[in-house]
Amino acid sequence: MIPHYKKILFAIDLSAGAPVVLRNAVSIARAYQAEVEILHVLPEVDQSVVNYVSMVMGGDTLARHELAHKDTVIDEIRGQLKTFAEQELADHPEDLARIQRIEVQHGPPAATILKEASRFGADLLIIGSHGREKIEYAILGSVAKRVMLHAQVPVLLVPLGK
Numbered sequence: 001m002i003p004h005y006k007k008i009l010f011a012i013d014l015s016a017g018a019p020v021v022l023r024n025a026v027s028i029a030r031a032y033q034a035e036v037e038i039l040h041v042l043p044e045v046d047q048s049v050v051n052y053v054s055m056v057m058g059g060d061t062l063a064r065h066e067l068a069h070k071d072t073v074i075d076e077i078r079g080q081l082k083t084f085a086e087q088e089l090a091d092h093p094e095d096l097a098r099i100q101r102i103e104v105q106h107g108p109p110a111a112t113i114l115k116e117a118s119r120f121g122a123d124l125l126i127i128g129s130h131g132r133e134k135i136e137y138a139i140l141g142s143v144a145k146r147v148m149l150h151a152q153v154p155v156l157l158v159p160l161g162k
Contacts, residue, residue, distance in 0.1 A: 003154070005032040009122035011039050011113045011147070012081065017160030019088050021128040024158050026095045028124065035100040037120050038081055041109040042073070074104045110146035122153060129157040 010025040012018050022038075029036045081102045089096040101120070105112050117125055129144045148155045 003123070005029075005034045005124045007120055007122045008034050008036045008124045008126060009039055009113070009117045009120055010036055011041070011109075011125065011127045011143075013109075013128060013143075014040060014077075014080075015128065015130070015160060017128050017130075017158075018084070020160065021126060021158045022085065022088050024156065025126045026089065026092070026098065028126070028156070029098045030095060034098065034124075036098050037101045037103060037116075037122070038085065038099060039103045039105065039113060039116050040077055040081060041112045042077070042104065042106045043109055044107060070106075074106075077104045078102050109143045110150070113143070113147050114150055114152075117151070117153065124153060125151055125155045127155065127157060128160045130160050 005028060008025055008029050010022065012021065025036055028034065081104070085096060085099055085102070103116060105116065107115075113125070113127070116122075125147060127144050127147055129142075144155075144157055148157070
């Protein structure tokens with residue numbers, strides 16, 4: 001059976017190549033009359049950094065600071081993503097209307113993308129790929145690679161260039 005995409009999850013990392021990935025997501029959404037969700041994942045901070053900052057600031061101070069600013073940061077990023085989409089699609093308001101949700105979540109990027117794809121009911125994931133050298137993949141791994149290996153739906157990787 002030929003696939004028909006109805007819900008597309010576009011995972012964005014706020015890099016300079018994001019407009020290219022958005023244009024691909026919108027093009028496919030247009031062709032299939034699909035909905036798009038834009039997702040940005042705030043990665044977890046390394047525990048050693050948290051421990052150090054906690055030691056300098058004091059654990060209670062750090063906890064209060066995190067709670068006070070978590071929602072503010074998420075709202076600011078969501079606003080930046082909305083502005084980004086509006087600017088990129090200014091000449092195509094019908095395509096801007098395809099964007100159903102803009103989500104900002106906190107957690108391990110690949111796992112969070114896969115969890116949100118399931119929650120949204122996405123039948124296609126679109127993600128940018130930085131095209132790092134092979135040695136970097138072997139040592140560091142890659143969000144795109146992890147998403148591809150564990151996704152239950154097709155994944156479109158859009159090269160962002162070097």
